[in-house]
Amino acid sequence: MIGNHRRSLQGILPLALFGALWYLLISHLSGYWAVNPQYSFGWFGPVICAYLFFVRWITRPPTEPALSRSAKWFFWIAGLAFLPTWLVEQPNPDWRLISWLLSVEIVTLSLCAIYFVGGRTWLKHFAFSICFILTTLPWPNGAETFITQSLMQVSTWVTVEFLHLFHIPALQHGNLIELKTGLVGIDEACSGVRSLQATLMVSLFLGELYRTTRQRRFVLVLSGVLIAFLCNVGRTFFLCWVAARNGTESISKWHDPAGFTILSVCFFVLWGVAHLISDAPTMLRPTKGSFPMPFPRRLANGLAAWVLLTVLGAEVWYRAHETGETLHWTFELPASKDQFSDLVIPDILGDERRAGSWIESDGSRWTAFFFKWAAGPPGSRILARLHRPENCLPAAGYKLQEDRGMIAIKAKDLIIPFHALDFDDDGQQLYVFFCLWQDRLKSGEQLRMRDNWDDRLIGLESVLLGERNLGQQTLEIVISGYATSQEAERALRHQMESLIRI
Numbered sequence: 141m142i143g144n145h146r147r148s149l150q151g152i153l154p155l156a157l158f159g160a161l162w163y164l165l166i167s168h169l170s171g172y173w174a175v176n177p178q179y180s181f182g183w184f185g186p187v188i189c190a191y192l193f194f195v196r197w198i199t200r201p202p203t204e205p206a207l208s209r210s211a212k213w214f215f216w217i218a219g220l221a222f223l224p225t226w227l228v229e230q231p232n233p234d235w236r237l238i239s240w241l242l243s244v245e246i247v248t249l250s251l252c253a254i255y256f257v258g259g260r261t262w263l264k265h266f267a268f269s270i271c272f273i274l275t276t277l278p279w280p281n282g283a284e285t286f287i288t289q290s291l292m293q294v295s296t297w298v299t300v301e302f303l304h305l306f307h308i309p310a311l312q313h314g315n316l317i318e319l320k321t322g323l324v325g326i327d328e329a330c331s332g333v334r335s336l337q338a339t340l341m342v343s344l345f346l347g348e349l350y351r352t353t354r355q356r357r358f359v360l361v362l363s364g365v366l367i368a369f370l371c372n373v374g375r376t377f378f379l380c381w382v383a384a385r386n387g388t389e390s391i392s393k394w395h396d397p398a399g400f401t402i403l404s405v406c407f408f409v410l411w412g413v414a415h416l417i418s419d420a421p422t423m424l425r426p427t428k429g430s431f432p433m434p435f436p437r438r439l440a441n442g443l444a445a446w447v448l449l450t451v452l453g454a455e456v457w458y459r460a461h462e463t464g465e466t467l468h469w470t471f472e473l474p475a476s477k478d479q480f481s482d483l484v485i486p487d488i489l490g491d492e493r494r495a496g497s498w499i500e501s502d503g504s505r506w507t508a509f510f511f512k513w514a515a516g517p518p519g520s521r522i523l524a525r526l527h528r529p530e531n532c533l534p535a536a537g538y539k540l541q542e543d544r545g546m547i548a549i550k551a552k553d554l555i556i557p558f559h560a561l562d563f564d565d566d567g568q569q570l571y572v573f574f575c576l577w578q579d580r581l582k583s584g585e586q587l588r589m590r591d592n593w594d595d596r597l598i599g600l601e602s603v604l605l606g607e608r609n610l611g612q613q614t615l616e617i618v619i620s621g622y623a624t625s626q627e628a629e630r631a632l633r634h635q636m637e638s639l640i641r642i
Contacts, residue, residue, distance in 0.1 A: 154435040157444045158250060162186075164226075164451070165246045165273070171233050172278050175519040176526060181338035185276035188345050192269035195349075200266075202430050204259025211255050212439070218248040219443050223450045230454055231602035231610075233518040234525050236278050243277055249443070256439070257432035268348055275341040285531055291336070295369070299376045308384050313537035317380055322388035324380050335372055335406055339364040342410060350418035363413045367406055375402045461606025468579040469554060469642045471510040471615050474498055485509075490523075490613075504621030504631065508639075512613040515579065524612035529561055529572045538563040538570065544625060547573075551636040558632075562625050571619045571628035579611035 166186050173182035225241045232238055250270050255263045278284070292315045300317060303310040311318040343364035347357035375398050382394050470492075474480065477498035485493045490511030497507040513520035534540055544560040556575055563570040578598065602608065622628040 154440045161246050171519050175522050182276035189272050201261045206256050211252050215252040218245045226450050231608040232599040234522040298373050302377050316537050319384045335368045339368040346414040352418045356417050371402045371406045458608045507618040509616045515611040520612050529574050551640040552642050573617045575615040577613050
């Protein structure tokens with residue numbers, strides 16, 4: 141009786157341990173899924189993982205002894221790496237490298253656990269269902285920006301060509317289409333970027349569901365990419381056609397219905413392709429008497445203690461420093477300037493937001509956008525970093541001429557970092573200065589003043605200072621009317637003193 145009770149506890153601990161690990165991973169990734177529309181499809185990831193694992197469970201093969209010693213090395217390396225990754229993740233929930241490290245560590249631990257209880261046959265059988273969660277991760281910034289810009293440019297070009305075939309006059313300006321009734325912007329949703337990522341996930345899911353060969357799964361993925369692109373070209377063409385007939389204001393009426401329709405068409409067409417290239421589905425028949433072997437007790441106890449120490453230790457460390465006073469500043473629009481005008485900003489952008497345009501006494505035109513997110517939700521850090529001028533302005537047709545790197549501007553005894561970029565807008569020079577700022581504890585002011593323009597270095601220093609969930613803000617200033625970038629920079633240094641409030 142006592143022996144049965146011990147065996148039950150020995151089986152419960154690994155389940156509770158890996159349930160907790162996957163809960164921590166999903167909680168972290170949900171920050172992207174909740175605030176970044178491009179990754180909203182990720183909410184389906186855990187559900188699909190669970191379903192695929194269930195399907196594999198009822199058809200599981202017989203177990204084999206876990207003879208390889210290297211599995212324990214992988215297990216402990218991934219387990220030990222969890223501590224530094226989790227510490228860095230707390231103040232840096234937007235760092236995509238950390239998302240990948242955390243996911244790979246928990247996936248590796250899960251694969252090792254499957255190997256320990258079922259051997260090599262179970263590892264091969266369940267590996268896909270466990271690794272499937274990786275399809276919901278945010279792509280590396282460089283790859284995502286390149287693919288995003290390329291797809292939007294190609295989608296815009298193809299749409300313009302189709303409009304010409306239907307005798308609708310249209311001109312392409314970057315990712316903007318100029319019609320007689322106005323300008324139509326082709327954003328990520330319309331260009332197929334979102335549906336491309338979602339389609340990749342659906343393609344891999346259908347390939348696993350139909351148990352197709354690797355070659356057929358590859359064909360299915362390529363088909364999904366092509367289908368997603370063609371469907372979204374159809375969507376952009378339809379919206380431009382509506383705008384050409386009824387005016388650009390009519391797009392809002394059709395934008396979301398067209399999106400849902402295209403997404404549904406894309407899914408059913410891809411499902412049909414999967415059905416055509418796959419063999420006839422076989423009935424799932426549960427196996428008999430194939431139960432997992434006991435999980436190694438020392439490994440379960442050791443990992444459980446390590447994970448508990450990591451999570452509780454991180455909470456104690458950061459909570460102990462959350463009482464410190466933060467240093468922050470704000471931006472005031474110069475409403476008294478000549479030809480000053482407020483700009484309309486969507487409510488979703490920041491808890492505090494200001495935007496305006498004005499003309500200085502020397503004839504230069506200034507446009508400023510200020511957004512601030514209050515301290516607290518980790519998602520605010522992700523939102524503050526979603527839109528950057530080097531990504532957004534080229535999408536609107538501006539040509540990046542020079543990236544002048546980071547400059548430090550002193551105002552009100554603060555050293556404020558700005559990313560300086562020069563753009564061309566149909567022959568007009570635009571000088572863009574972008575600041576991404578995180579409120580910081582006054583205790584760490586001197587330490588961080590040296591390199592406060594290096595966002596990732598600040599993220600690592602935040603671990604030492606015990607900072608997390610701090611307020612975020614961005615300031616973007618666009619200046620035109622100067623002959624050189626040096627003149628624009630000198631003007632910015634002169635004006636910042638009067639625009640900043642502490």
